[in-house]
Amino acid sequence: MSRSPRQKRNSTRRPSVGASEARANDRRPDSPGEVRQGVRKVVVDEDNAGQRVDNYLMAQIRDLPRSIVYRIIRKGEVRVNKGRVKPDTRLKAGDEVRIPPVTRKEKPAQVVPGSRVQGVIEDAIVFENDQMLVVNKPSGIAVHGGSGLDFGLIEVLRAARPQSKFLELVHRLDRDTSGLIMVAKKRSALRFLQDELRQKRVRKRYHALVSGQWSEQVTRVKEPLLRFELKSGERRVRVDAAGKESLTLFRCLQHFGGYSLVEASPVTGRTHQIRVHSAWVGHPIAGDDKYMDDVSLRAFRSAGGDRLMLHARALDFSLPSTGEPMHFEAPYDDAFSKVIARLEARLEARLEGGS
Structure with a gap:
């Protein structure tokens, strides 16, 4: 079933999506920059049923190191229905979890995204119901903060929806890649959609403008991909026999002379998969400052290209919940559209000149 842009469904919000607290938090500073969290007893609701104890605790106590989570479980300080548990114990709806006192470092105040940024993201939402959102993410916005970024898509959505207790990315897109991304509003929806991804029942199709004349014979690239870091700490990926099995299906949509527009369908979901597979067959994605050679990158930018063309x-x-089949298509942004329009105009002029 196709949905036109900006279709939303009203949903009734419940005040406690995660768990109901039997005891109020007892917080007192242990030392400057630290916060003391008192004993809590929480009841697991339906949405958190099936979750591992360690993951449940990390969701309940934000910013607590994983090592401390495992330590307090191992020492028996975490109890489920008054009994000791292991980190991989699965919780059931109605279970009572005892969370012991913990001390964690106080998180510095977050930079709140401005109203303009929030407005851009709100306008980019193409579908929303009580289970999830689908967003046409703009190029240049990361999906989450970190690595020098104050905030990303998920932080903007959380800031715009303070009443929503649960908002999590179902999958990811590179910062400079635009297009459709799913966000879960319930843990049950997150589990369902991520399982659908693992079972390869979610179909994702990308459009990429690549350098050169793409051969009609290249329809699939099955090369293992290995992640590595440069000395600077920057993350990269390369084709390597020691890497993870990876498969991308390709279809050429149009030749422009010097560039080609292709459709790429990743069967696996590796980091930078489409970008590296395209470059490996000799056709790096235009505007890719990681995998395009410097000469080609400068030529693309001098011609007016100012973004990764993916x-x-x-x-x-x-x-989730209903199993209803959904289909969405996201239009190009202005920067992507202008590059394609220039190439089409140039191709048309050449054809007219040769006639």
């Missing part, structure tokens, strides 16, 4: 164009999946 766009998550279409998305097919089943809706």
Whole structure:
């Protein structure tokens, strides 16, 4: 079933999505920059049923190191229905979890995204119901903060929806890649959609403008990909026999002379998969400052290209709870559209000149 842009469904928000507290938090500073969290007893609701104890604790106590979570479980300080548990114990709805006193470092005040940024993201939402959102993410906005970024897409959504207790990314897109991305509003929806991704029942199709004349014979690239870091700490990926099995299906959509527009469908979901597979067959994505050679990159930018020409164009999946088939297509942004328009005009002029 196709949905036109900006279709939303009203949903009734419940005040406690995660768990109901039997005891109020007892917080007192242990030392400057630290916060003391008192004993809590929480009841697991339906949405958190099936979750591992260690993951549940990390969601309940934000910013607590994983090592401390495992330590307090191992020492028996965490109890489920008054009994000791292991980190991989699965919780059931109605279980009572005892969370012991813990001390954690106080998180510095977050930079709140401005109203303009929030407005851009709100306008980019193409679908929303009580389970999830689908967003046409703009190029240049990371999906989450970190690595020098104060905030990303998920932080903007959380700031715009302070009443929503649960908002998590279902999958990711590179910062400079635009297009469709799913965000879960319930843990049950997150589990369902991520399982659909693992079972390869979600179809994602990207449009990419690549350098050179793409051969019609290249329809699939199955090369293992290995992640590595440069001395600077920057993350990169390369084709390597020691890497993880990776498969991308390709279809050429149009030749422009010097560039080609292709559709890429990743069967696996490796970091930078489409970018590296395209570059490996000799056709790096235009504007890719990681995998395009310097000469080609400068030529693209001098011609007016100012973004990575990769766009998550279409998305097919089943809706959580109902299983209803969904299909979305996201239009290009202005920067992507202008590059394509210039190439089409140049190609048309050449054809007319040769006639």
